Amino acid sequence: MNIKPLxxxxxxxxxxxxxxxxxxxxxxDTAKEKPLKGEVMAVGNGTxxxxxxxxxxDRVLYGKYAGTEIEIDGVQHLIMRQTDILAILS
Numbered sequence: 001m002n003i004k005p006l007x008x009x010x011x012x013x014x015x016x017x018x019x020x021x022x023x024x025x026x027x028x029d030t031a032k033e034k035p036l037k038g039e040v041m042a043v044g045n046g047t048x049x050x051x052x053x054x055x056x057x058d059r060v061l062y063g064k065y066a067g068t069e070i071e072i073d074g075v076q077h078l079i080m081r082q083t084d085i086l087a088i089l090s
Contacts, residue, residue, distance in 0.1 A: 001072050005044040005079060010054055012062065012078045012085075014038040037061050037089065041077065054082060059089040 005011050015035040039059055046052040054060060067080030 003042055003072065005042055007044050007047050008050045008052065008082045009044045009079055010040055010082055010085065011042040012038040012060065012067065012080065013041050014076065014078060036064060038078065043082075046082075050082065052082060054085060054088060060085045061087045061089065 003011055015037050017035055037059060040054050040056055042056060043052050043054055062078070062080060062085050066084035067078035070077050070079055
């Protein structure tokens, strides 16, 4: 499926959650912290007020409650506004 975000929106594929064990106990997926970083898969064209700074392929940090979860071809993604992105990782 091909998706092109509108305006100042960005499509992000979250990084995989890290596996953590506590004294041999495996933490279930529902109790794991959501990753707060991911890779930009697609960007919109921006708006008159806001130029798009991020581009496809950038690795980014975003807020804990940023974006809307969507599923594309069985893979979880987030669609969010560029202002929800906190930083670009280099």
